[in-house]
Structures are given as C-alpha cells and as structure tokens.
Amino acid sequence: MDLNNAPVSKNLIIxxxxxxxxxxxxxxxxxxxxxMFALHMFAASDFRWYQLITYQFMHGSFMHVFFNMLAVFWFGPVMERTWGARKFLFFYVFCGIGAALTQELVQYIYYFQIEHLDRYNAVMIDNVAIPVNSYLNFMQTVGASGCVFGILLAFGMFYPNEQMFVFPIPFPLKAKWMVAGYAAFELVTGMKAAVGDNVAHFAHLGGMLFGLLIILYWKKYGDYRLPLGLEPLINENCPKERNIFNKIKNLFAGREKRDFKVHKNESFSEKKTEKRQQPRPKRDPEIDAILKKVRESGYDSLTTEEKRKLFNGY
Structure with a gap:
C-alpha cells in the first residue's frame, strides 16, 4: 500500500x-x-481523562504494535483517501476513545456489579493481600486496536465486496464477511474470557461500535457534520455559526477599545477626535502591484524604476 498520498496513516505508523x-x-x-499514560479503570487513583487518548499510542509488545500498524498500513490509506486526512484522523481517535469507554464500562460491570469488588478492602493474589486501590491501578489497557477495528469496520462498510485473503483461510473473503467474522470472534472470545485475559476484546468491539455510530451519523446528517459545534475538526470550511471554537474565542475576546478622550482642553480633544475619524488614504494600486511582485518573485525581480517607485511612493 502506498503511503505517499496518505500522510496521516504514515505518521500514525511512525x-x-x-x-x-x-x-x-x-x-x-x-x-x-x-x-501516567496507560488507560486505567476510572475508579483507580491513577486514572486521568487524557489517558483516553494516550493509551492509543502505547503497546505492550513488538507483536502488538506490529500487527496494529500492519492493519493501519493495509486499510488506513484507503479510508484516508476516501474521507480526507482530517476526517480520517478524527475517526481514528474517535474509535480509540469509544474503545476506551467501552472497556471502562465492561470493567465496571464485571468488577463492581458481578464481583462486587467495592465491598472488599483487599484482593488476595498469590497469598498476598493487595489493597483494592492498588489492585485497580494494576488494570491497564494499551494499544491502538480499538482504532484499528474501527478502520476495519469502515473498510467493510465502504468496500463490502472487496476480495481479501485472511490467514489461515485458503480462499478469498469479501470485506463485509471478514469484518463480521472478526466482530463475532471478539464477541465470543470476550464473553468466554470476560476481562480476565490480557486482551481487551470488548474494547475492540467498542471501537467498531463507535465507528459504526459516527458513520451512520454522517450518512444521516452529512459527510462533514459533527454535533456540539465540533465540525471544524473534520471540515476546514465549517461555517462560523457551527464552530464551537469560534464561540469560545468570542467569549474570551476583549471588548472593543473606545477612544480615550481628555476634556481639559475641549478644542484640542475635538481636533484629535476629528483626526482619528478621518479615513486612511488609499494606497497607490501600482505600489500594490509591485508589492505583489515582491511576494511572488522576490525583491531582485524588480526593475530599477519599480524599486524607485516602491521607496518613493510607499
């Protein structure tokens, strides 16, 4: 897969x-x-909100980062060219956040609603009593797998009939069946292993789920729309009225400065006020043309006459 025309995919891998x-x-x-940077359960003392993003760029082993980035290499450029760089990057991070939130929910249900960990002060591990808070800090999630599964889902939805080989199946599968197979495998494996193994199966499914939700949202409301005024994240031509960042900027913008007048000398104040209200003289169009030439071709491109006009008439 060519990464030359897919800068986001290329940079994500790097x-x-x-x-x-x-x-x-x-x-x-x-x-x-x-x-600091791995995703912790929200009840742990080491949990921080920024971990919803930072965990996406951490991996537990060489094989972990290798297969995740191999998937980005295979499918990322296709979706990046389909959507554009800005929208693809948003989708990647959004799926990662969705995977993190799903993992948080599953851990909460398992440890607090099923195991009722909140009723105990310590957990026995290898005959050693570990305080519950310390035990919660041990539960960490890392990896871009949620982002990758979101990309896989998008590829299957946009190119459902694309033929692909999936090891160890000896014949090609359509992309839509490949995605469905991965989803079913993660669901069955996740239900069987709960959250006890070292793979965040439900985080993978969460990446696919949130990817599905945002794709359906775009299909309903437009390819470059986002709620809550977040549209500029994917649309550089977003109207100002749909730009939350513009609204925030206006909240902190200073009030327009008013003319400061001193009334000790009334006639002097009137003269200064009149002078300020006079319109600025218009610049010679010929000077503007010369300045444009300087910007485009450099000062050395000017003739002697143009240099003279620039210094005498500016």
Missing amino acids: INVLIWLAFEVMHRMGIVLDS
Missing part, C-alpha cells in the same frame, strides 16, 4: 513505532510511565 521504542528503552532503564 509515531506509534517511535513511542513503542522509546518506552522499551525507558523500561530497560527502569523508567516506567505506564501509570
């Missing part, structure tokens, strides 16, 4: 690989930052 390498080096040096 960033994820570099971050994984950096964390590997730091781990070998005894520097562990997982408690």
Whole structure:
C-alpha cells in the first residue's frame, strides 16, 4: 500500500513505532510511565481523562504494535483517501476513545456489579493481600486496536465486496464477511474470557461500535457534520455559526477599545477626535502591484524604476 498520498496513516505508523521504542528503552532503564499514560479503570487513583487518548499510542509488545500498524498500513490509506486526512484522523481517535469507554464500562460491570469488588478492602493474589486501590491501578489497557477495528469496520462498510485473503483461510473473503467474522470472534472470545485475559476484546468491539455510530451519523446528517459545534475538526470550511471554537474565542475576546478622550482642553480633544475619524488614504494600486511582485518573485525581480517607485511612493 502506498503511503505517499496518505500522510496521516504514515505518521500514525511512525509515531506509534517511535513511542513503542522509546518506552522499551525507558523500561530497560527502569523508567516506567505506564501509570501516567496507560488507560486505567476510572475508579483507580491513577486514572486521568487524557489517558483516553494516550493509551492509543502505547503497546505492550513488538507483536502488538506490529500487527496494529500492519492493519493501519493495509486499510488506513484507503479510508484516508476516501474521507480526507482530517476526517480520517478524527475517526481514528474517535474509535480509540469509544474503545476506551467501552472497556471502562465492561470493567465496571464485571468488577463492581458481578464481583462486587467495592465491598472488599483487599484482593488476595498469590497469598498476598493487595489493597483494592492498588489492585485497580494494576488494570491497564494499551494499544491502538480499538482504532484499528474501527478502520476495519469502515473498510467493510465502504468496500463490502472487496476480495481479501485472511490467514489461515485458503480462499478469498469479501470485506463485509471478514469484518463480521472478526466482530463475532471478539464477541465470543470476550464473553468466554470476560476481562480476565490480557486482551481487551470488548474494547475492540467498542471501537467498531463507535465507528459504526459516527458513520451512520454522517450518512444521516452529512459527510462533514459533527454535533456540539465540533465540525471544524473534520471540515476546514465549517461555517462560523457551527464552530464551537469560534464561540469560545468570542467569549474570551476583549471588548472593543473606545477612544480615550481628555476634556481639559475641549478644542484640542475635538481636533484629535476629528483626526482619528478621518479615513486612511488609499494606497497607490501600482505600489500594490509591485508589492505583489515582491511576494511572488522576490525583491531582485524588480526593475530599477519599480524599486524607485516602491521607496518613493510607499
């Protein structure tokens, strides 16, 4: 797959690989930052809201980052060219956040509604009593898999009949069946393993679910629409009335400065006020043309006469 015309996909792969390498080096040096950037359960003391994004760029092993970025390499450029760079990046991060929220919900249901962990002060692990809060901090989720499963879903919806080989199946499958198969596998495996294994199966499904929701939203309201005034994230030509960032900017914008007048000398104040109200003289169109030439071709492109007019008439 050519990444030359898919800058977001290319940069996502580079960033994820570099971050994984950096964390590997730091781990070998005894520097562990997982408690800061990995996704924690919301009830844990180490949970931070920014982890909904940072966890997407962390991976637990070489194979983890390799297969995730391989999927981005295969499917990312296709969807990036379909949507455009800005919309594709939003979709990628949005699916990752959706996967994180799904994982949070599943963990809450399992540990608090089924296991009733909130009724205990400690958890026994290998005959060692660990405080519940410390135990919750051990539950960390990392990886871009939720983003990747969202991309897979989008590919299956936009190119459902594309033929693909999926190891170890010896014959090609249509993309829509491949996506359905992955979803079914994650659901069955997740239900069987609950949240006890080391794979966040429901986070994968959450990435697909949130990807499905935003695609259906775009189909209903328009390809470049978002609720809550967030449209500028995917639409650079967003009208001002639908731009929440413009509204926030206006809230903090200073009031228009008024003319400051001193009334000790009334005649002096009137003269100064009249002078301020006079319109600025219009600049010579010929000077504007010369300035445009400087911007486009540089100062050395001017003739001697043009240089003279520029300095004498500006």
